Structures are given as C-alpha cells and as structure tokens.
Amino acid sequence: MNIRKSKPIIGISIGDINGVGIEVTIKALSDNRIFKNFTPLIYGHGKAISFYKKILGIEDFNFVQIKSLNEIQHKRVNVINALEECPEVIPGVESQEAGKMALAALSMAMEDLKSNAIQALVTAPVNKNNINSEELHFVGHTEFITSAVGAKDSLMLMVSEELRVGLVTGHIPLAKVSETVTKERITQKANLLLASLEKDFGINKPKIAILGLNPHAGEDGLLGQEEEQIIKPAIRELKDQNKMVFGPYPSDGFFGMMHQTKFDGILAMYHDQGLIPFKSIAFSTGVNFTAGLPVIRTSPDHGTAYNIAGKNLADEGSMRAAIFLAADIVEQHGEKSE
Secondary structure (H helix, E strand, O other), rough: OOOOOOOOOEEOOOOOOOOOOOHHHHHHHHOHHHHHHHHEEEEEHHHHHHHHHHHHHOOOEEEEEEEEEOOOOOOEEEEEEEOOOOOOOOOOOOHHHHHHHHHHHHHHHHHHHHHHOOOEEEEOOHHHHHHHHOOOOOHHHHHHHHHHHHOOEEEEEEEEEOOOOEEEEOOHHHHHHEEEEEEHHHHHHHHHHHHHHHHHOOOOOOOOEEEEEOHHHHHOOOOOOOHHHHHHHHHHHHHHOOOOEEEEEEHHHHHHHHHHOOOOOOEEEOOHHHHHHHHHHHOOOOOOEEEOOOOOOEEEEOOOHHHHHOOOOOOOOOHHHHHHHHHHHHHHHHHHOO
C-alpha cells in the first residue's frame, strides 16, 4: 500500500522514552520549515510526547493523534501509538518497559517503511540493554534494519555538511577487527559507499579515501601486514575498475592535515577510527545514515543521554539534520527516477 499524497511521509521511531529522543524530536519538529517539503509521523505514544512537551514548555508544538496511516494529516505532526498503553515515563531511568516501547515503535515503523507507506525512517536513540532479550539479539539499528529488509549488507555512513565517513566494520569488539577486515569486505563496503554517494547524494564520479588499519598505515609492513596484504590489494582492484579510490592513509595525519576536505567520502576500518574524528568535527549536526538498503534510514549521531534527559538541555541539531537529510535523500531519489 502506498498512501503518499503530495508530500513524502518521514517516519520517526521515538526510541527510549526515558532518554532525550522525544525532547530532540519535539524541538526539531518545532521548525515550521518541515511542512514545506514533507509530513512527519512519530511512532511512539501520545502520552509520552505530551509529557515532554509540558516539561519543555514549547507551546508552539502541536500534534494530531492518528490510529492508522489512512488518517494522516499533512501540514501537521502526526503521532501513532505503537503500544496501547504507554509505560511510565521516568527521564534518565533505564527500564524494560521503555525498551519494549522502543522496539514496538521501531517494528511498527519498519513495517510501514518496507511497504512504502512512509518514504523514510528516522530512528531516535535506543538503549540496547533494555531491548535485548532471549528472543532478540539487538546490537544496533543498522544491523536490525539491514536484517529486517532482507539485505545482504549495508554501510554505516556518518554524514555532515563537511564530512562523510563509512565503516568497514561496525559494532564488533576491537579484538575482532583485524580478522574481519578482508579484501572482499573492503571492496564491498567501498562499492556501497561509492554507489551511495552517487545515488543518495547526487555526486557524479565520487572520490573516496581509504584509511589504514595500523599506526602510520602499517609503515610498509613494519607495524602490521594488513595494509600490504589486504588493504592495498583491495584499492588496486577498485582502481582497476576505474573507480576513484585512494589510500591507505594514516588516520591521524589524514584528519590532522584536513585531507578529508579533498574527498567526497572516507572509508574507515573500524568504529572508533571513523567516529572519533567525525564526532569531533560534526557532533551537533552529524547524522548516521544506513547506506546500501532499498529503504532510507537516518538517525542522530548520539545516544539516549540519560544524564540530561528531561532537563531541557539536549541539543536537537543532530536530530533536525537527520530528519532533513532523510527528506533530501527522498527528493534525490525522486529526481533520479524522473
């Protein structure tokens, strides 16, 4: 079913109701520009949103409660309840009930995303601990959504106006990174990054940098063999396919000398290698985008932030950027299909 009318519907799964997700969502959606290009639909519960609206004291934020997507109202913030009863909202407190709400909101939103009832999904932060159970091993939104849509692979891509950083390996222990970094995996992730830069960001003939794994990118094998045996062969293979891929670069010198400004995208070998410089440069406006999927999903680049939940201290910049990036990619896809 596709109930799209004149504007795309951007879904927002509300995440952990005891974290900052609802706060930053309310603040981001108080920007009147949103209604010009898309219609927001929050998956969560009206009572939780009313709770935080009262705390924040934002009188200009209003929403309409709907029971199904057939009732969607454009030029309004729409809310649909993911559970019949709303768990007690206790800002800053981890609870199993909040985890159940977060999973219910995410699952409902995913069903609508897969059926194209909504055109993109923005996921507010969750707590993996209170979502995990004997039935579900939840290591992150990226992995959950990739599995839910039946995709073989995806790419965690951190995006800001200044920077796009993809990861060869994601949510795995550091001790397992070296064995997971293979030539095949690097070429696969590089191809996902190149394809996303073209399809999702409209960049013709994108140019990407690939970082090394070891200090000083291995220093010709002195500090590790991965660059010589795995990373450089992967780069040569990509270059043989006439792709604009360069490296491997030592991560510290690469970012220290601002080389990221010379490339359309960067491929890091592991989570912190890519996310530490990214968040240092663009924390308040950074977005986590899952590239390589048949659906569009973005997220703010921060967590639940229990320590400031309910205190009206959370910065909505990253959530606003995530919402607008999702809408921009929807528009980019529409232009490609015309």
